[in-house]
Amino acid sequence: MHTPPNLTLYEKLGGQPVVAQIVDDFYQRVLADDTVSHFFANTDMEKQRRHQTAFVSHALGGPNQYTGRSMEKAHAGLDLQPEHFDAIAKHLGESLDEYGLTQEEINSVLERISTLKEAVLYK
Numbered sequence: 001m002h003t004p005p006n007l008t009l010y011e012k013l014g015g016q017p018v019v020a021q022i023v024d025d026f027y028q029r030v031l032a033d034d035t036v037s038h039f040f041a042n043t044d045m046e047k048q049r050r051h052q053t054a055f056v057s058h059a060l061g062g063p064n065q066y067t068g069r070s071m072e073k074a075h076a077g078l079d080l081q082p083e084h085f086d087a088i089a090k091h092l093g094e095s096l097d098e099y100g101l102t103q104e105e106i107n108s109v110l111e112r113i114s115t116l117k118e119a120v121l122y123k
């Protein structure tokens, strides 16, 4: 008998290929929402892709392959407000619901995301 490994949600979902699909779903929701889409108007696609992937991977406890600027620097000049953060969190929650996560799992993901709130707001 061996104890089952403690899988992260990232692993449970099926790793990178499934996370890539969640990133696409999340991205469409963000861009369809006027409260936040404008922040990405002058952002190049590659950066945007890095943003969504870093965001979703962090949320799911996946590997952190991001080696870019600090969260503070990446969001400098955007002056993000709590309502923007909440909108992004809501879209992520909806994407995760779409991919079958339970409400409890979604809540734990949103809690994890909130740990970066201070780092990105009001910069």
Ligand code: HEM
Binding pocket: 036, 039, 040, 042, 043, 044, 047, 048, 050, 051, 054, 055, 058, 066, 068, 069, 074, 075, 078, 080, 084, 085, 086, 088, 113, 114, 116, 117, 120
């Ligand atoms: C947990 C919260 C967040 C995380 C982990 C995160 C992650 C990141 C990362 C990694 C980058 C840098 C991308 C790169 O240069 O390669 C970035 C940039 C950016 N983020 Fe976020 N982000 C968060 C919240 C938000 C929110 C709430 C918004 C707006 C609604 C936002 C809008 C942006 C924009 C517009 C950029 C690109 C800035 C530019 O063009 O230089 N982020 N974010």
